[in-house]
Amino acid sequence: MSASASIFQQGENCWVSSKASYAAPLIDCANYYKALHSSIVKAKHSIFIVGWDIDSRIRLIRGEDEANSEAPSVISELLAWKAEQNPELKIYLLRWDSSLAFFAQREMWAKEVWDENTPDNVETVLDDTIPMGGSQHQKIVIIDDEVVYSGGMDVSTNRWDTRDHPVESEERDGPDGEYGPLHDVQAVYSGPLVKEFAELVRWRWLRVAESNPINFREDAKIKLEDGIPDAWPDDYEPWFENVDCALARTIPFMDEVEPVQEVRNMLLDLINQAERVIYIENQFTSRQEIAEALNKRLKTCPDLNVIVVSSYEPKGRFECEAFWASRIEFKKILFKDIDPDRVIMTYSSITDEQGRSAYKRIHSKVMTIDEKYLVIGSSNLSNRSMTLDTEIDTVYYGNDEHNSAQIARVRDDLLAEHSGRDVEATAVLLKKDNPARALMTGQLAHGYVLTQVNDEIFTDPSSDNLFRSLSDPEEPLIAMPTMDGSSMPVRNPRRRTIMVGLGVLIIAILGGLMFWASQAIPWLSADSINAFLEESRGTYFALPTVLLVYLVGGILFFPVTVLSIAVAAVFGPIWGPIYGILGALLSSATMFGVGKLLGNAGLKKIGGPKVDAVDQKLKSSGIVGVAAIRMLPIAPFSLVNLVAGISSIGLFQFLMGTFLGMFPPMIAKGLVGDSITQIFRNPSPETISYLAGGIILWGLMIWGSQKFARWYQERKQNKAKAEECVA
Structure with missing residues (x-):
């Protein structure tokens, strides 16, 4: 040939x-x-x-x-x-x-x-x-x-x-x-x-x-x-x-x-x-x-x-x-x-x-x-x-x-x-x-x-088959007319565009659900929560009631600041922060568990390497990192809990960081908030000293919690290095 x-x-x-x-x-x-x-x-x-x-x-x-x-x-x-x-x-x-x-x-x-x-x-x-x-x-x-x-x-x-x-x-x-x-x-x-x-x-x-x-x-x-x-x-x-x-x-x-x-x-x-x-x-x-x-x-x-x-x-x-x-x-x-x-x-x-x-x-x-x-x-x-x-x-x-x-x-x-x-x-x-x-x-x-x-x-042939037109087309699915009367095919949307769009859609849906819940559920308001907590004050059901409020509020993405202020106002500057931190820890642990399930189901894949990088930073910073996020909140309370669950950080580290980061502000809300109220109602050296003492105590607790968190993290890292050297 x-x-x-x-x-x-x-x-x-x-x-x-x-x-x-x-x-x-x-x-x-x-x-x-x-x-x-x-x-x-x-x-x-x-x-x-x-x-x-x-x-x-x-x-x-x-x-x-x-x-x-x-x-x-x-x-x-x-x-x-x-x-x-x-x-x-x-x-x-x-x-x-x-x-x-x-x-x-x-x-x-x-x-x-x-x-x-x-x-x-x-x-x-x-x-x-x-x-x-x-x-x-x-x-x-x-x-x-x-x-x-x-x-x-x-x-x-x-x-x-x-x-x-x-x-x-x-x-x-x-x-x-x-x-x-x-x-x-x-x-x-x-x-x-x-x-x-x-x-x-x-x-x-x-x-x-x-x-x-x-x-x-x-x-x-x-x-x-x-x-x-x-x-x-x-x-x-x-x-x-x-x-x-x-x-x-x-x-x-x-x-x-x-x-x-x-x-x-x-x-x-x-x-x-x-x-x-x-x-x-x-x-x-x-x-x-x-x-x-x-x-x-x-x-x-x-x-x-x-x-x-x-x-x-x-x-x-x-x-x-x-x-x-x-x-x-x-x-x-x-x-x-x-x-x-x-x-x-x-x-x-x-x-x-x-x-x-x-x-x-x-x-x-x-x-x-x-x-x-x-x-x-x-x-x-x-x-x-x-x-x-x-x-x-x-x-x-x-x-x-x-x-x-x-x-x-x-x-x-x-x-x-x-x-x-x-x-x-x-x-x-x-x-x-x-x-x-x-x-x-x-x-x-x-x-x-x-x-x-x-x-x-498996099937039978169809003269008008929608699946065929989508899966095995001869022409682009969408074409846009041009100035000269012809048409230009529309490109497949970029993966990044799709992901951004999905993210915006998810945020919009969550926001819409939260707005709907605040409008449609009568008891989901600050006044209703205050009234509900007031009924439990002085009873054996006080703590279970606070825990229930934080748990439901966390699931519904209700602002934790509103809950903390309500609990401090009802139960005072001592028991208010104690009940509040226990409720916050329960809510954090629950949403952390939900995040862990969702992460295993595929959210880590959706998040990609950028989320992996944040995950590693969060894991390496441990308690200190969580405490910093809690003291200077950069995202909604429940969202942080979910993301932490998706990440590789341990539950104990997360809850310890949450405690160290949230408890000082809660004490401040209990002492300082109550003192400011008393100053407006009955200004006196005593109420002013309560306010000053509360602010000083707040600062000392923030400083102390940060020192403890860093000490704990360094101790853990030094222990890991020592074990590595021995191995």
Whole structure:
């Protein structure tokens, strides 16, 4: 085969056509992350990572690889380690500034986390230029301008898995616990193609960042004769050599950038080249145009078989009603007037010898056309991937006998994994007259097997589906008219904008509830509270009544100053402060407990690294810090209690700081407040001396409590240091 025989047409179905000196598929995430770790460790010049997500918590290597590595396994620690080792190394992280729909799945304060945990030569930028409803879906890593990783995988949660996909695995541990088997495909390249990827990621960086990225290396080893570059990952031999490649993109209309639908055009052109076997594995198959093209080609070529592998169980209502309902239509169009032995739409599942079952989640985006073409990319067979998201697919052309055989090897290897066979046996089946039917027969029990999808058990197709219009749109969800009569897509709101908006909304709701309570609840007023306390004065119920008032008042965010003055006025300068501090401590402990529950439920995640920083300061300052906050209140009493519960400070420290910070002011309110009242009623040397004595006592108690708090904190820290030295 000659390179000129390929269908690549720059500006039509691809952005550029080029060559990869070497290329290798990386099947499933354990292989990709291990290879990526190896290349990062070798980096000397620059690292670019562009992704739908770049999660700082991800461990790239596990098991023996992790135990034997001198480099950190967690990606944020690894990049920080590399950046500190080599201050000249430049690292650029470009992550999608995701929409509200993915808040639960991703680090909420990703940029702040990366900025906090890495040196200055690591730059992080969030891409907020995508139209509303779309996403930044390209997944690209470039090491030293010599090695590129691209395909379907992000450095993200719930991605890691090995090729054997065990039913259960302790290593498949995500934010919500263990997740099921997951399959994906990435690829690594070197050679001239790297320069095209480098141009793409720098273009994306310049669109959103305030700084210019480092220039492309003039001495980069990207010529065909340069051999395997230094940053090529250990343990991964190239499959392809000097293979013709094309890059096809999807770019939506954004900020006056002309939209590009090269992926869509390429896939349609590739389907029209098929003669014997089209193999597709894809996360979603919802684009009806693709189904129509496949059906047309099946009718044109009687010997053609189509094999599709995707997922089984939908994740959530949106995925079910958008993509699974659309897949019913896709299958109906694909099978129309076609011999069912020539077409299969399947999922891969297992029931092991212990009777445990699992369905393999397919996240990859792969297509092969006979032994002529191979696609490994980021694009799903969905509406959004063809028009609205940013995508990048690499298309290989079998330009010689070796590379053609490697395309068949990739297909056979993937199908072997999904159907529980070895590669050689799968290759034999693919050469039969009816390879689709052959794959479905003779599968072994207790291993992975292919089964025809039956999506009707989950949902049914709908001609007017709201979920589909939101989850799999072709156009931006919102567009604004411009002066020239056209329209401009509205961007997805920034994460920071969403968080600020949520914060304002929560404060408004709390404020509204407090105002409503003060107006609608007759007994929630200073006069009513005074009257309620008066009835208990002189009875055995005095203290329980005060405690109840503080407890209810704290829950309703009632001002603690009003409560303290009311208690001092009713019970006098001695018992008033005593009852008041006991009530304040009970209220503080209660709201502290509520904060602890809420913090464990996720408020720490919402707060992000800035809250973590405040948390550490509060924890380190301990009693002194709490006492200072109580003496000079900077936030409502109940809010401080909640935040303290979310923080890492201990309950004893918090209550001791609260006591030392609040008791002196309460005594002042009892003595000074009562003295001022008496001066107005009956001015005399006695009442004036009470006032002076109260002010002096207040100052002495503030000074004494601060001294005690500092002494206690220093004693605790010195004890901790002594224990550390002994250890």
